[in-house]
Amino acid sequence: MDEVRAARRGRGVSVGLDRDRIVAAARTLDPDTLTVQAVADALGVDRKAVTYHVSGRDGLLELLADDAFTARFEVVxxxxxxxxxxxxxxxxxxxxxxxxxxxxxxxxxxxxxxxxxxxxxxxxxxxxxxxxxxxxxxxxxxxxxxxxxxxxxxxxxxxxxxxxxxxxxxxxxxxxxxxxxxxxxxxxxxxxxxxxxxxxxxxxxxxxxxxxxxxxxxxxxx
CATH class of the missing domain: 1.10.357.10 (Tetracycline Repressor, domain 2)
Incomplete structure (x- = not known):
């Protein structure tokens, strides 16, 4: 079990994680209950893999908010x-x-x-x-x-x-x-x-x- 978990999880660089993947995962979650751990679970990586790119819940919400604003205003x-x-x-x-x-x-x-x-x-x-x-x-x-x-x-x-x-x-x-x-x-x-x-x-x-x-x-x- 530990070997399976270790294979599933890793740091942000080693698993090829980037901000776009983090945003895509965060979009699928309820902003009211959004956490770093929830995003990590959705991506199947360790929590540290997400915090390598964004710090905490506030950082996640800022990333999600800026992405939503930019995507919508670009088509105005x-x-x-x-x-x-x-x-x-x-x-x-x-x-x-x-x-x-x-x-x-x-x-x-x-x-x-x-x-x-x-x-x-x-x-x-x-x-x-x-x-x-x-x-x-x-x-x-x-x-x-x-x-x-x-x-x-x-x-x-x-x-x-x-x-x-x-x-x-x-x-x-x-x-x-x-x-x-x-x-x-x-x-x-x-x-x-x-x-x-x-x-x-x-x-x-x-x-x-x-x-x-x-x-x-x-x-x-x-």
Whole structure:
């Protein structure tokens, strides 16, 4: 039995293990219960073979998250002839949808050179539409950065809100209002009582509308 186990397991180099094989194995496992040992078992190697390439559970989740983001953003296309407004919306929507699709691993996306490279092509196209419309390159880059930041924040808020108990900020607001006089903060109380949520499609559309209208006003100002 020991001989069979020894033949089955080995260090990362000796068994030909690499990051691609580790990612492929990790994709088949539940991110909530993902461990180095689980990946090692799925690959039929010793735990040390996996830790040779990636350190611990957090390292595994980062590797899995970056792979998911890169694979999905590489297929994002900005159609020829797209105006800058639509281009910004496409960049933001793609970022938001990819992050939402990443689910539990979204917080582990680190936006290292590989993930940033995946977004360069669509960003270059949208940057060109902004410059062609009359924005200078600095403002154009800031506009793209702004809509992607909004998309990231919205996606993370949606995922937090989907957890048991909802988004922690909503619970904190409710608790704070419960300690105050009933006549205080009437607007917030009505919003709280109605269960109003900012973690929906309407909020995301609102955010992008405000940004784009602001940019249009800036462009129209001599």
């Amino acid at each position: 296309e900005i159609p020829v002839g797209t105006d800058w407004q639509t281009g910004l919306r496409l960049i933001a929507s793609s970022m938001r949808d990819i992050l939402l699709g990443s689910g539990a691993i979204v917080s582990h996306i680190r936006f290292d050179p590989s993930t940033r490279a995946a977004a360069l092509h669509p960003a270059e196209i949208v940057l060109g539409t902004l410059v062609a419309a009359g924005f200078d390159e600095t403002v154009a880059v800031r506009a793209i950065a702004l809509v992607t930041d909004v998309a990231m924040a919205h996606a993370r808020g949606v995922l937090l809100n989907a957890r048991a108990g909802g988004h922690p900020q909503r619970a904190e607001l409710h608790e704070a209002l419960s300690t105050m006089d009933a006549a205080a903060s009437p607007h917030l109380r009505r919003i709280d009582d109605a269960g109003f949520s900012t973690f929906d499609e309407e909020q995301f559309a609102f955010d992008l509308d405000v940004i784009i209208r602001g940019l249009e006003a800036r462009l129209a100002t001599p």
